Amino acid sequence: MSETRSKARARHRRRKTALVVGVPLALSAAGAMAYGGVFGMFGADAQPKASAATATPAWATATADGFASVNALGQNGTYGGRDGKTVTVKTLADLEKYATATDPYVIVVAAAITMDPVGKEIKVASNKTIIGSGTSGHIVGGGFFLGQGVHNVIIRNLTIRDAYQGVWNDKEHDYDGIQMDGAHHVWIDHNDIRHMADGLIDSRKDTTYLTVSYNKLSNENKAFGIGWTDNTTADITIHHNWIRETQQRNPSTDNVAHAHLYNNYLEDEPGTDITSAYGNYARGNTNMVLQNSYFSGMNNPVVRDSTATLKQSGNVFSGTSGKNESGGTGASWDPKSYYSYTLDKAADVPALLKSGSGPRSSLGTTTASTTAATGTTLTVAADGTGQYKTVQAAVDAVPANNTARVTISVKPGTYRETVKVPSNKPHVTIQGTGGSRKDTVIVYNNAAGTKKADGTTYGTTGSATMAVEADDFQARNLTVSNDFDEKAHQDISAQAVALRTAADKVFLDSVIITGDQDTLELDSASSAALGRVYVRNSYVVGNVDFIFGRATAVVDHSVITLKKRWDGSSAGFVTAPSTAANRKGFLINNTTVNGDVTAASFFLGRNWHASGDATLKPQTTVRNSSLSAAIKSTPWSDMGGFSWKADRFAEYKNTGAGSGAASSDRPQLTDTQAADQTVAAWLGDWTPTAS
Structure with missing residues (x-):
């Protein structure tokens, strides 16, 4: 033998x-x-x-x-x-x-x-x-x-x-x-x-x-x-x-x-x-x-x-x-x-x-013929074998006000940089080409309290490793990370965004978004603008308010991983929506919530009334999802002096050790209500497709 x-x-x-x-x-x-x-x-x-x-x-x-x-x-x-x-x-x-x-x-x-x-x-x-x-x-x-x-x-x-x-x-x-x-x-x-x-x-x-x-x-x-x-x-x-x-x-x-x-x-x-x-x-x-x-x-x-x-x-x-x-x-x-x-x-x-598993709608097909006729692919490789060595350089090369899809194809590697896709460059896809989404990593370590060269600080929004301000953006098969070291920098504000979106029709498909506090900021271009985001088949990792903002967003068929804080303690909030009263907030659908943290230590969310705005109506619905024992039996929390019970928080047919029966502290949708809180209802006239 x-x-x-x-x-x-x-x-x-x-x-x-x-x-x-x-x-x-x-x-x-x-x-x-x-x-x-x-x-x-x-x-x-x-x-x-x-x-x-x-x-x-x-x-x-x-x-x-x-x-x-x-x-x-x-x-x-x-x-x-x-x-x-x-x-x-x-x-x-x-x-x-x-x-x-x-x-x-x-x-x-x-x-x-x-x-x-x-x-x-x-x-x-x-x-x-x-x-x-x-x-x-x-x-x-x-x-x-x-x-x-x-x-x-x-x-x-x-x-x-x-x-x-x-x-x-x-x-x-x-x-x-x-x-x-x-x-x-x-x-x-x-x-x-x-x-x-x-x-x-x-x-x-x-x-x-x-x-x-x-x-x-x-x-x-x-x-x-x-x-x-x-x-x-x-x-x-x-x-x-x-x-x-x-x-x-x-x-x-x-x-x-x-x-x-x-x-x-x-x-x-x-x-x-x-x-x-x-x-x-x-x-x-x-x-x-x-x-x-x-x-x-x-x-x-x-x-x-x-x-x-x-x-x-x-x-x-x-x-x-x-x-x-x-x-x-x-x-x-x-x-x-x-x-x-x-x-x-x-x-x-x-x-x-x-x-x-099984067949994918994105394999063996192309999308609109206009993309086939006029689309462009730009290649990025840190080792110099692509057209550009940094992702931002490729974004900078996208023509302003482009009308056709531009795919930025990023070879495996770690790209330590910040990336911003400005509002005048829509229809951009950033795609890792590795065998795993872990192979292509865009990472930086700014935090809200990190000082710029002029002595001012970045603030939460400015700390993002990747900032997307352009409509019809897609990211696929890569990791976006903020690796700010909270333990080493206890003297400054620790909010550290990995990915920030402030646009409409943003599709995050098969990605890992990882950080600690404020990992994924889902925003819109303005308080009056609609900002829809669809996150599919992805991982989101963090601990405090790590999915937050005013966007209308769906996290679908994904894994939300809870992470201990820098000192080893387990405590946090998955979501912190700041939804306008006339908008839909966050929908978590057919998703697993888990992580190596203490049982009954995390809330599903709390109501963020940004700037103390009492007219907001924060919303998170978690439905048909698997909740680990890490979720508290009273999964919602007040924030900033506002009662979550006055806002919009609910569950529907969740399973797992962290799920629970209906009570005044744990609202459950009726079947009729659930019929109006679906992925299609959230996204409206937009059907995300890979392109």
């Missing part, structure tokens, strides 16, 4: 640079978004490669992470068909034509394609990217087959479904979603695979350098089988997948030299017809590292053969029973010796994957 491990290790050559990969809009992020391009304009005909004047969409050039990124077997990572033409297909004939071709292709599936006959598996050739166009790409009644030696294949953003033939444990129909026999360098990402006849994914016969990420695997007897060989040579990464209502092979991992499973969510819902037999299974001579995954209701959540080696760390088991095993005598190994990766907290995984 040790000799086999040594030979396997020698095959690898580590990549020296960070990889550009697509991360889900769930909180880590779907980094590969759709910008520019000409999709949808030419039907099923081949699309021309982007010219110098037209930016290639990030998803068309995305590369894999995990073991699929490793240089080996003559293949340098996994990048699919990026070197070939891009084609859009809507028929089975066209899909098969391009998928089986010898040339590289990026194949955009823009319709529901029904396999004929049922169970057909298209034999995909090397150097292909097959990607669904938004959520419209469906493969119905069949799937894909990657045979011996097929390599450099990406299958993304598809719904593969419904080859089921009515027999639960079907021994007759080998109809899989994706089957691989002896392939290498394959990336399976952001798919929804369900209700097939045999299994959803089969990785067989020494298939190796495989990464499976951000997929939804559901409603099936067999989810994901790996093995069918006595050899122990395969190297596989399985991360951020939501595997639910599947009986077995979740996955079953047989004779895998290096199996790295992390941040997966395995769920067996109670009271259904499908009952799990086991969860993650290390079989044969497998050497598995299992990290920060979440197991809910699973029977036998982690199983190990006596010949296998399985090392666990950081996993969460909720309502599980039966075997939960680890151990073995195989050689210890560290995934970071092969590739870089970042672990999410296991407790955050369910919320992250419920919102972030």
